[in-house]
């Protein structure tokens with residue numbers, strides 16, 4: 001089996017583990033995990049679906065009541081993908097929102113098994129306030145970030161490339177490792193690059 005199909009198989013094994021409303025509900029903090037973050041509508045569910053080849057998986061995180069939760073998906077006993085909530089729930093009272101932001105910050109700051117963050121942004125609207133907030137958090141904790149500029153199929157190749165270079169330039173100032181790529185769940189493009197990043201962070205042995 002070649003590396004690509006071995007990696008593909010591992011992500012297709014993903015299965016829902018638990019939803020956590022608070023830090024103390026997270027699975028025990030050992031092994032490796034990578035968190036996926038993005039504003040709502042950035043294309044996070046579509047990317048998780050494409051990666052895991054499971055439509056049901058990301059739907060789990062969209063179930064009403066679970067959208068404000070940290071959703072954990074197990075790849076094996078030691079490795080997890082983590083779906084962080086997007087910010088789009090205007091109907092949520094401010095108090096709940098603030099409380100939730102504190103839990104999210106605590107998760108990002110204290111989680112030992114968290115090895116990196118995949119930050120998804122619509123390639124046509126990158127670096128919104130939510131995105132810079134996440135980049136700042138990650139930078140403070142010296143956590144590496146890999147940005148997916150999503151829905152790249154919506155732009156011509158040249159325009160998408162220009163957007164990539166602009167974001168690349170803008171994130172140079174962050175005090176941590178930030179890499180980025182174009183991604184389209186619709187065209188399934190950029191999937192191998194994403195898999196390679198995850199295999200590295202999760203220390204998956206493909207041998």
Ligand code: GDP
Nearest residue numbers: 039040041042043044045046151153184185186
């Ligand atoms: P989430 O809220 O971040 O989970 O975003 P979704 O994955 O639900 O996607 C939001 C919208 O963008 C949906 O209408 C998707 O069909 C669309 N979308 C997601 N990924 C792509 C993509 O790669 N290309 C295009 N053209 N549309 C996409």
